[in-house]
Amino acid sequence: MTTVPTTTSLAWARRRNAVARFWQRYRSHRAGLYGLAGLALIAALALAAPLVVGDDVQSVTDAPGGALESPSGRFPLGTDQFGRSLLGLLVWGARVSLAVGLLAAALSVAIGTLVGIVAGHYGGWFSTVLMRVTDWFLVMPALVLAIVLATVLSRSMWTVILAIGITSWPTTARLVRAQTIAVESRPYIERARALGGGHGHVMTRHVLPNVMPLVLAQTTLGISTAILTEATLAFLGLGDPTVVSWGGMLQDAREAGAVSAGHWWYLAPPGIAIALVALAFTLCGRAIESVLNPKLGVGR
């Protein structure tokens, strides 16, 4: 031990420790581990989709099978109305569903964090105005608002991401604001101010790192909601019809009349996939939540 530890390396060591401690405690949540394993598997499948099922799985002109075939050795989940393999589409659809879920949750949490920290930090009438706006978004039925947005804007994946992101941030904003107020009442913030720390410094260097774990948990939980909302919007026919997603597959199945024809193999797999991914994210999120907030305990 000849080198003198610098401030940075100390900070890094502390962070490494924190991560290790976090992981150790996360490991004790069995459900969280299952969720993580499931997520890793689905994410790997989605990333490897071009290798596993090939780029041409979406092609209608080169579709290999007949329309609406039942499951067989060649098509384990049967085919859709264009003769495309449903298993291939299911794997391919994971890409869109995951991408939309992640991006929309990230957008929503970003907006929520920004609004929450700013409102919590400045306080006063500014906070009141911001919080009333937040309340307005909170009482608006998110799905209705998302449908309106998706209808008004042109149909694309980005519209759906935007619609979900814009409608689901208020919860995060409220949480982050409360946490910001709690953090800012601590003595060390007062010390930082006394030492000349401005608004920006306090918000980014002291408050943000302290609300980050909360934000992380919120994101993980938000993803499952976002995926469900994406599926709902696509199912209602508001997604991009040229993109294969799980919700879109359900919508295609409905339009093809698969429900009344009893083609359960068209409807069930995307539905189950949506449920599983949402469940996996929720399990992870809850595990993170209880690691970060011991008050929640293990019983819940």
Add this chain to the structure above:
Amino acid sequence: MVIKVTPRPPRTRPLIRLFLASGVAASALVAVPAQAAHAQPATDDSKDGKGGKKVLTIAVSQSIDSLSPFLAQRLTSTTVHRLAYEYLTNYGPKDGRPIPGFATAWAPSPDKLTWTYTIRTDSTWSDGTQATAEDAAWTFNKMMTDPNAATANGSFTANFKKVTAPDPRTLVIELKKPQATMTALDVPIVPKHVWEKVGDFSKFNNDQSFPIVGNGPFVVTDFKVDQYLKLTPNKKFWRGAPKFDELVLKYYKDNDAAVAALRKGEVSFVPNLTPAQAASLKNAENIKVNDAPGRRFFALATNPGARSKDGKTFGSGHRALLDPAVRKALFLSVDRRTIVDKVFQGHAVEGEGYIPPRFGSYFWKPAPTQKLTHDPAKAAQILDQAGYKKDGTGRRTGKDGKQLDFRILCHATDPNDKAVGKYLQEWWGKLGIGLKVDCLDNVSDPWAKGDYDLAFDGWSVNPDPDYVLSIHTCGALPATPKDTGATDNFICDRQFDELYARQSVEYDAAKRADLVKRMQSRLYDTGYMNVMVYPNAVEAYRTDQISSITTMPEDGGNLWGQDGYWSWWSAVPAGEGGTGAGGGSSSSAGVVVGIGAAVVAAVAAGLFLMLRRRSTADDRE
């Protein structure tokens, strides 16, 4: 990290929020999937045999725009008017030729400008008043003098000079110039003594007082927007009263729900089936699937440069589409056979001319030398020759050096548009042309503004082709860019217009048919439109509720949306033994319920997780 928690009062707020959230989310999320499961009738009188009343229930999805014959344009509304009112002439169920309706005989004067109709004496309004020529004269005069009354059918009376009823049995119509559609005037005749009290015809929707006075085979007795429309037979109808005791148009916004209701016997008839639904219903007990040649064509339309009568051009149509070579290349790379086989799964006929083959006398096919058969290689060659070369990325560039990218306007509610859109994307992609499928709920606005490159287009064709031809004449263009014209696709072609003018004054059926065929040939050659397929009418009815019904044409025709009242007027209820109709639900109905339950369960699970998160969120605050 430690979170400081201020003690909170008992959690009342989260409970309220939880309740609200679950209510809103549950109703919003569950509404659609659950429809299939709880498609129970509000009133349980739709099963036949109940109280001895024979009810024929038809599942419909299209909303009624208006019950006023002067405003109604949608198929559901005009079908209701066919049932509730008489028209001067009707179309025979056998071959669609004009047959007596409200008029028993008609004849033009030698100069072709005066038509005299003999009105029947055995037709009475449902309130007991005798229906006379005076009612018909009043109806036409109203349409000629009040622009608000000419909204729906004004095209028929635009050329009328004078309409009189010299006596209750005679109607005389004087024309400005000859008019070929005089035996195909699709104008419901309304009772003068009821309608002359109406003030503003643009606002009166005829849906306030029931029963609605009419003289057709049925009388409209009740109507709730997007719920149901009820009709009872007109016992005094001159052709004979309908056999069913009641006819109900019942709304199912989800076609799968309608099919499930058909399986359970809650409805007697469902139109517009998808191929998968038709295939599964074919094996069902007591259900007959009727797959008949349709009245519609399904076409690709290109924006020929939107313009108005005052010579102004507007809209944002792609300039490259003004080049006939580009349009030809696009159409050449459309494989119509594949669309019939894959998208319609055989429930359609490959497109050729403009008018569907069902209307035999007007049906026209392109000559082999004229026909644009599927030939992607030739399409690529045409584009190469016309100077649209491929760039380094394999995409073709236009004259302005930009890559060729088109938009196509698609009806978000029509699965066929979306499906064909997918094929077009790939076919034109191989050609080096990009395509963006713009699916909208309301395509009329961008369409009327000319803000489209290509569009999916389709019309139901009447036995008399005048109307579907008129929408491609220069006369149908909007007056100014701000107006809306009757034009379908802004086509304005001098040759086509000349032929249109000639056919509209031609009383000789054979000569007129020949002119109509030449018009179609011209329309084909202008290359602004390409008919891809003629979709079949695929519909199903319960044979244990309807024992016989007349299709139109009688030999292998359709039932819903006929040019006449034949199907519902002629429908004969099944014998008394048909009371046990409810028991016929098959295993797939169980699957439907199962799937519905699974969806509801998944939604509930998601909701539960969401709410759990929210409740803990409140703890953390």
